[in-house]
Amino acid sequence: AIIVTADHGEDMQEHNAPFEHREPYETTCGVPLIFKPPAGAGCAPETRVPGIVGHHDLMPSMLDMAGLEPPTAIDGKSWLPPARGQQDTGHDALFLTGGNLKQHGTWVATEVGVRTAQYKYLRRGTAEHQDDHTPLDISGLNAPPWRGEPQRTGRDRVEFFNSLPRRELYDLRTDPGETANIIGDEPQVAAALDERLQQYVAKNPKRFVLD
Secondary structure, eight states, rough: OOEEOOOOOOESSSSSSEEEOOSOHHHHHHOOOOEEEOSSOOOOTTTOOSSSOOOGHHHHHHHHHHHHHOOOOSSSSOOHHHHHSOOOOBBBBBEEEEEEEEETTTTEEEEEEOOSSEEEEEEOOOOOOTTOOOOOEEEEEEOOTTTTOOOHHHHHHHHHHSSSOOOOEETTTTTTTTOOTTTTHHHHHHHHHHHHHHHHHHGGGGBOOOO
C-alpha cells in the first residue's frame, strides 16, 4: 500500500500570520490523503471516498486492509468499506484543537472545535499569562500578524489570543474559506455543536480551557 498525506496545512494569511498551522481552520486541518491499496484489497481504482476522515483513521484502515480487527478502544475507523462499495460507517463529526499554552505547568488546549459535513464550530477559552512564561510555554498560541517584532512580549501574545472571538461558526458548504462567522445567525446549530464539544472535553477536562 502507498499512502500520501501531510501532518498539517499552512495558513497563508487567510486568518492570521503566514506560514503558520496553529488554528483549527480548514487551511490547517484540510490535508491531502491519497491511498493506493495493494491488489486484492477490493477497492475500485480512482474512488473518492465521501465523508469526514482524520489521521486517526489511518491505523484502523491499514489493519482492515491486512484483514485484522482494530482495537476497540480507539476513535478511528476504517475508510475502506465505502471504497469497496460497502456502507460507510465513518464519522459524523471530528474534534479539533488549536491554540494551546502551558498553564501552571500543564499544557492545555485553549481553542477547541468540532467539524461536521456542513459546519465548523470553534470555542476559545481565556489564556492566562504567567510571569514565568517562556517563549516555549506560549508557542502553541495563535500566531499574531505582528509576529517577529522583537519589542512584543509574551503578554502581548496572550492578550492577542484573548482578543480573538470567543466563538465562531462557519457553514463550510457556502463558505469553505471560513470568512463569515455566522454564530449570531444560527444559535440552535451553535448550541447543538457546543453541547457535543463539551461532551468531548468532559472526557479529559484537565486538557482544555473553555472559559
